Amino acid sequence: MRLGDSWTVAMKDISTFRRKSYILYSLVALPVVLSIVLPGSLLFSGANGSLPASTLAQVLQSELSILIMLAAILPSVIGSYSFIGEKVEKSLEPLLATPASDEELLLGKCLAAFLPSVAATYVGAVLFMAISDAATYGRLGHLLFPDLDAAVILLLAVPFASILSVEFSVIVSSRVNDIRAAQQLGSLIVLPMVLIFLLGETGTLSIDPLHLLLISGVLLVGDVALAFVSRETFQREEILTRWK
Amino acid sequence: MTTRDRAADPVNWPAGGGEERAVGARRGAALAEEPQRKRPTDRGARTPAAPDGLVLPRMSPMIETDCLTKRFGNNTAVSDLTLRVDEGEVFGFLGPNGAGKTTTVRMLCCLISKTSGDAKLGGYDLGRAGDRTKIRGMVGILPESPGLYDDLSAYRNLDFYGRMYHCPDGPRRESVERLLRMLGLWERRDDLAGTFSKGMKQKVAIARAVVHDPRVVFLDEPTANLDPESSKTVRDFILELKKEGRTIFLNTHNLDEAQRVCDRIGILKTSLVAVGSPAELRASLWGRKTVVHLASVTDGVLAAVRGAGPRSVEVVDGSRLVLDVDDPDRDNPAIVRAIVGAGGDVRFVTELRPTLEDIYLRVLKRGAAGGGAPA
Numbered sequence: 001m002r003l004g005d006s007w008t009v010a011m012k013d014i015s016t017f018r019r020k021s022y023i024l025y026s027l028v029a030l031p032v033v034l035s036i037v038l039p040g041s042l043l044f045s046g047a048n049g050s051l052p053a054s055t056l057a058q059v060l061q062s063e064l065s066i067l068i069m070l071a072a073i074l075p076s077v078i079g080s081y082s083f084i085g086e087k088v089e090k091s092l093e094p095l096l097a098t099p100a101s102d103e104e105l106l107l108g109k110c111l112a113a114f115l116p117s118v119a120a121t122y123v124g125a126v127l128f129m130a131i132s133d134a135a136t137y138g139r140l141g142h143l144l145f146p147d148l149d150a151a152v153i154l155l156l157a158v159p160f161a162s163i164l165s166v167e168f169s170v171i172v173s174s175r176v177n178d179i180r181a182a183q184q185l186g187s188l189i190v191l192p193m194v195l196i197f198l199l200g201e202t203g204t205l206s207i208d209p210l211h212l213l214l215i216s217g218v219l220l221v222g223d224v225a226l227a228f229v230s231r232e233t234f235q236r237e238e239i240l241t242r243w244k
Numbered sequence: 245m246t247t248r249d250r251a252a253d254p255v256n257w258p259a260g261g262g263e264e265r266a267v268g269a270r271r272g273a274a275l276a277e278e279p280q281r282k283r284p285t286d287r288g289a290r291t292p293a294a295p296d297g298l299v300l301p302r303m304s305p306m307i308e309t310d311c312l313t314k315r316f317g318n319n320t321a322v323s324d325l326t327l328r329v330d331e332g333e334v335f336g337f338l339g340p341n342g343a344g345k346t347t348t349v350r351m352l353c354c355l356i357s358k359t360s361g362d363a364k365l366g367g368y369d370l371g372r373a374g375d376r377t378k379i380r381g382m383v384g385i386l387p388e389s390p391g392l393y394d395d396l397s398a399y400r401n402l403d404f405y406g407r408m409y410h411c412p413d414g415p416r417r418e419s420v421e422r423l424l425r426m427l428g429l430w431e432r433r434d435d436l437a438g439t440f441s442k443g444m445k446q447k448v449a450i451a452r453a454v455v456h457d458p459r460v461v462f463l464d465e466p467t468a469n470l471d472p473e474s475s476k477t478v479r480d481f482i483l484e485l486k487k488e489g490r491t492i493f494l495n496t497h498n499l500d501e502a503q504r505v506c507d508r509i510g511i512l513k514t515s516l517v518a519v520g521s522p523a524e525l526r527a528s529l530w531g532r533k534t535v536v537h538l539a540s541v542t543d544g545v546l547a548a549v550r551g552a553g554p555r556s557v558e559v560v561d562g563s564r565l566v567l568d569v570d571d572p573d574r575d576n577p578a579i580v581r582a583i584v585g586a587g588g589d590v591r592f593v594t595e596l597r598p599t600l601e602d603i604y605l606r607v608l609k610r611g612a613a614g615g616g617a618p619a
Contacts, residue, residue, distance in 0.1 A: 008407045012393070012400075019395040019436075091391035094452060097353050098408040099381040237356045241316065 001107075005100040009108025013082050014116060026077040027116055031124025034070055038063050039128055043135040053139045060132045061149050062200040062207040067125050068215070069193040071158040072165040074117035076186035079169025082109050084179045096236045106170070106234040113166045114159075121158050125150070152212040160219035165189045167226035174233045305364075306331040306460055306491040307352060312361035314347050321347040323515040324361070329508075331459075334482070334492040336506030338499065338604055343512045345495040346388065349462045352493070354379050366459060381409060384458035388465055390449035394438030398429055398448050401437055402455045409456030416455070423451035427481065443474030450481060454490075461485060464495045479505060499600040509600070511607050518607050522600055529603050531555075532572050533596035536565040536579065539589035548586035552579045566596060 017023045039060060051059070086092045095105065129145035136144050146154075168189040169182070176182050196215060199205035307329040314322040322344035329335040337345050350356045352365060354376040366382055368375035392401050399420060406416035424430040427447040432440070437448060446466065453461055466482065467475040475498075482505050485492055496502050502509055503522050510519040518525060534554075538545065541559050549557055553575055554567040569575040576593060583590055 005408060008404065012396070012404050015400070016393055016395040089391060089394060090387070090389040091393055093355065093387040093389075094385060094391050094405070094449075095408070096355055097380060097383070097385045097387075098405070099377045099410070100408060101377070236354075240350065240355055 001101065002104055003107075005098075005104040006108035006111060009095075009100070009105060010111035010115065013109065013112030016085075017078060017081070017112070017116065020081065023078055023081060027074060027120045030073060031070060031120045032127065034066055035124035035127040036131060038066055039132045039135070043131070053136070056136060057140060057144050060136070060144060061147070062203075064125075064128065064145075064150060064153055065157075065197050065200045065207050065212075067121055067128070067153055068157045068161045069190060069197050070124055071117060071121045071161040072190045072193045073187065074120055075113045075162050075165035076169055076189060077183055078117060079110075079113035079166050080173060080179055080182035080186050082112050083170060083173035084177065084182045087173075087177060088179065092239060096239060102235050103231070106231065109234075110163075110166045110170070113169065114162050117162050117165075118159055121162070122154065125154055125158075148209045149207060149212060152209050152216060156216035157212055157219060160216055160223055161193055163223045164219055164226060167223065167230040170230035171226070171233050174238065304331050305329070306333070307335075307363075307365055307493065309352075309363040310361055312348070312351065312363050313359050314344070314351055314356070315359045320514060322351070322512075325512070325516055327510060327516065327519070329491060329493060331491055332486070332489045333508065334486050334494060334506045336502035336509040337493065337495045337512055338497070338502060338509055339512035339517075340608065344514050345512055346464055348512070349385070349464055349493065349495060353383055353385050353462055381456075382458055383460045383462060384453035384456065385462045386450055386453040386464055386466055388468070390445040392437040392440075392445055392448055392452070394436060396437060397434045398424060398437055398440070398444075399433040401448060402452055405452050406455045411456050415457075419455050419457065420451075423455060426484070427451055427477065443470050443477075446470055446474065446478065447481075450478060454485065458490070460491045460493065462493045462495075465497065466494070467496070467498055467501055475501070499604055503600045511604060513608065517610075522603075525600070525603050526598055529606055530598040532569050534567045534569050534572055534576055534579070535594045535596050536567065536583065537591040537593070538563055538565065538583070539591065541565060542586070542588065544586040545583050545588035548582040548588070549579055552582040554579065 017027075042056075042059060042063070086095065100108075129150065133143045133145055165186070169186045172182050172185045176185060196205065200207040205211060305328050307327065309325050309327045312322060312325040312327075313320070325344075325348060337348065339345050347356070351358050351370065352363060354370060358370060363370040365379045368379045368382075370376065370379065393404070396404065402420040402423065403416065406420060411419065421430065424433050427450070429444060429447060429451075432444070437445060440448065450463070450466060453463070463482065467478050470478065479501060482492060482494070486505070492505075494502070494506060506522070508519065508521050509525060511517045511525075518529065520528060536549075540563055546557065546559065546565075549565060549567065554569050556568040558566040560566055567575075567579060569579075572595060580590055580593060
């Protein structure tokens with residue numbers, strides 16, 4: 001497998017994304033809004049003073065799981081463009097005619113959706129943690145983030161959720177011919193992450209390193225399973241003759 | 245020699261390469277004239293016979309297919325296609341929409357698999373997984389739609405494909421610059437492809453097809469919907485590629501274009517209906533017709549002409565004779581002598597030449613009437 005070909009495809013796609021305003025807005029706006037608004041609304045709505053310090057820390061730590069959701073949302077936006085965009089612009093055929101293997105092309109496309117999404121999620125994480133630390137340092141007397149929860153989320157759950165979303169985008173792209181429809185269908189992969197976030201927010205699920213490792217493990221299993229499905233979907237003949 | 249004989253004959257037909265060479269070459273094209281006949285197969289262009297009768301060595305085949313077939317479910321897109329295209333040859337593929345031209349190109353470019361039959365490109369076997377990557381590396385393709393990345397510049401579009409075909413940095417940059425200059429787009433190299441006109445996009449797409457210096461170039465409707473000036477630029481570019489010795493496989497509906505640039509032409513309607521050089525097709529499917537312009541056609545002249553051996557004689561406007569002859573070089577002098585001998589005043593003698601369009605329509609009409617090879 002020639003990773004150079006995958007990298008070339010990924011860099012080409014990322015270059016084209018830079019000129020797609022809705023992709024840029026998604027990459028910038030979603031992380032910024034979620035990472036600033038969520039802790040900001042908690043910290044500056046009066047809860048900062050009224051809640052006990054330990055409870056405040058617990059709430060913020062559970063809110064950090066929003067990053068898993070974010071990591072799943074962004075690839076569905078980019079991935080849909082990466083595959084459907086080529087179909088719409090009819091640029092897939094010459095690309096498929098190159099000597100690159102199906103796996104190399106698929107990996108390149110997945111990297112193009114994965115790398116900016118994860119990078120944007122990490123930027124959002126830095127903002128989230130910086131705002132939280134700045135607002136709570138006085139009361140807690142120590143930095144709340146980064147902690148072990150954040151490490152597991154950022155190093156395991158976020159990339160695994162992102163990969164799952166990318167793979168789901170490949171499968172969705174093989175069945176629809178419209179970028180918006182692909183994005184809407186692709187966003188369904190976010191639902192499990194929303195559930196994790198809501199369970200954490202309501203206290204039903206304790207967001208601790210052990211549970212986060214379990215969540216990451218489940219995501220990894222999902223990644224492996226969808227990898228096989230998306231690989232089967234992404235074959236030259238399938239793409240040219242059966243992708244609708 | 246019948247079509248069946250020709251199909252089975254391992255020796256190839258005259259290479260064509262101009263209508264003058266094809267004088268008297270009725271055997272040049274294979275045609276499914278009768279349903280019961282074997283479908284035409286093409287064993288490629290034969291190197292012209294040397295004057296002493298020795299057959300010179302054949303050019304090496306670049307594309308060879310043997311009963312190549314593609315089915316999508318119950319629908320047969322291409323049936324039993326047997327074809328040979330030699331290295332450096334420009335081969336035109338004609339046929340109505342849905343005839344299987346694009347499917348054939350996609351099979352030959354290893355984009356889709358064959359259902360049955362065999363095919364080789366440059367000696368590599370389409371059926372072997374290991375060979376398919378090599379085949380993709382040695383061919384360039386212009387699909388029906390330019391399919392450029394609108395958000396990348398013309399230069400970046402070509403550079404990207406150069407990288408995908410593993411061209412080293414230096415030669416890749418040189419190739420991109422040379423092609424953009426050849427097509428008059430160097431000054432616009434940094435403009436986004438999305439800002440280009442249809443003709444400019446098509447030029448960039450053609451450049452993309454050859455940026456990696458492929459041995460075989462597949463062009464699917466390269467001048468479709470282009471204005472005459474852009475069409476000419478593209479045609480000239482194809483001729484440049486031909487001069488460089490590349491093998492070109494050209495799918496087209498443009499019969500004039502096919503006649504101008506192709507060494508040989510195949511007419512496809514799911515299966516191969518006819519194949520040969522334009523001159524060979526003309527001779528095979530239309531016959532050789534001589535027109536004799538006279539002061540007037542008298543009964544005496546008519547009788548003399550009929551006695552001189554033409555297969556048919558038609559009088560037009562009382563002053564012209566349209567004669568169906570087997571071999572103009574041999575028959576025309578005898579006919580002219582007969583007319584003069586009968587007191588006729590010959591003003592001039594010409595050859596009635598059908599256009600490729602005439603031939604194409606006749607072939608398809610025969611096919612529709614049951615004479616062609618059914619799917």
